[in-house]
Amino acid sequence: MANIVVLVKRVPDTNARIVVNGNQVDLSAVKWVISPYDEFAIENALQHREAHGGSVTALTLGPSDADKVLKDAKAIGVDEIVRVWDDSWGELDSNGVQIALTEAITNLNADVVYCGKNAADTGAGSTGPGIAERLGWASVSNISDVSFDGGVTVTAPADGGSAKISLPTNVVISCDKGSVKVRKPNVKGIMMAKRSQVNVVSASAPSASITFVSHSPPPAKPAGKKYEGASSANEVAKLLRDEANVI
């Protein structure tokens, strides 16, 4: 029986247009979703439960507007939903986020933690390995497949190819897309999620040593050259050599 925790994060839909207003992004109009890789983490966590028994707790860090993604996870099939937050926190850097989540994971008596390989907003991918270090656990990142015959074995990228790696019990597994098909919530799951309660817990977090300065739009690329017709491939090949100097 495994006590499985899966980390989920609320992020803007990847289709959302991101507008920078002044020196900060304006996210007031975006649709919010579970970060795409977290969906693979949830699926792998559920399969872990089905293979070895136990329960799955989805854990997020954020204010109450993050409850929605926990309920979405509940609708997909997790057992418990927990949100860690403290109104007294100021800005959190990677240290703060990891310390707070690690405290929550420890209090949940987790045996194994799944997460996405990165969150679609920051793209950083620091949280999984950072938490593993603080828990004193092993970790493996960017896994594409997992099998539960015997213990837990994953496929992860390795120098020159990929590797099949068998894992100890206490481990943080950060998930890439891979071949797993994620299940969708059914009507019963959605009804159950509606009635479910988010368990809000507190944790301590240190103040940030990395602080936000500004957002800006991505650097504009000068307009490119556009040609009609296949024969322009000759011209483009020349430009790649003589103008771009990339071949």
Add this chain to the structure above:
Amino acid sequence: MSESMIIAETSKGIVSPVTAELVSAAIALGTNPTVIVPCTDSSIADSAGYDGVAKTIAIKGDCFTNYDASSWASAIDAVMPSGSIVVAATPQSKDLAARIAAKRGLAVVQDVVKIDGKNLTSPVFSGKAMQTVSATGDFVISVRANIFQSASEGTANVSVIDQSGDVATAVQEIMERASARLDVSEANVIISGGRGMGSPDNFSHLERIADVLGAAVGASRAAVDTWDEIPHNMQVGQTGKTVNPNLYIAVGISGAIQHLAGMRSSKYIVAINKDADAPIFSHADYGIVSTWEETLPILEAALSSMMS
């Protein structure tokens, strides 16, 4: 001047060229860099000497045979002097950076593309915005490739330290990539195909050009999801790999925002698409409005004659 530790990027038993770019990044931070080379054979550190780097430390240990996050972090942490830490923004080194940062209680900023004093800029929201943060004290960063100039090579002043760590995971089997071609995450030139390629067999046309250019072959998600023959490890984009090559050639790819998320920071982008209104053209330096069937043979011939 404060110190920084560059953890060299290594692959297949050699120190990767991107390490020279990390030296420039460390100097841009106003720090005095030392290069750290995790290895099983310390002679590989002999090539890790650069202008501006006084010292190279080879950390030699059995745990460095295969990547294992916890043992790498503990072995490196045990002997690496203090200071800010700089690594390449590859999947493995980002992971290592996060573990070492946590071990030392430092904050980590990933995918840095600009350094201005202690202000660090990285793409966020899949490259749809840039975020600048300000760091105090020591910190850990990963730096994207092809942004900073490579420092010139110099003589390496290597000291070797034996240090390993306990490996908690067990590699059972390494599956070498079947083809000799580079992976998209390693290549400086990438040619990718999308649904517009029509069938997986037609990727052979991309492979031929890849062979001419020494490029990797990538794919859009639509191609990966539609055809079993196109594996996920070729996928570029939001749920695939983020790449930053000198040249990215997109063939039969519409340029959906999630595809752009993985390749928009490429230095040069070429698009070949029969639809003049395809969004990929707004991001292409050189766009060719035509079918790939007509275009690729001409491109292949032109490139072959240039490269020979």
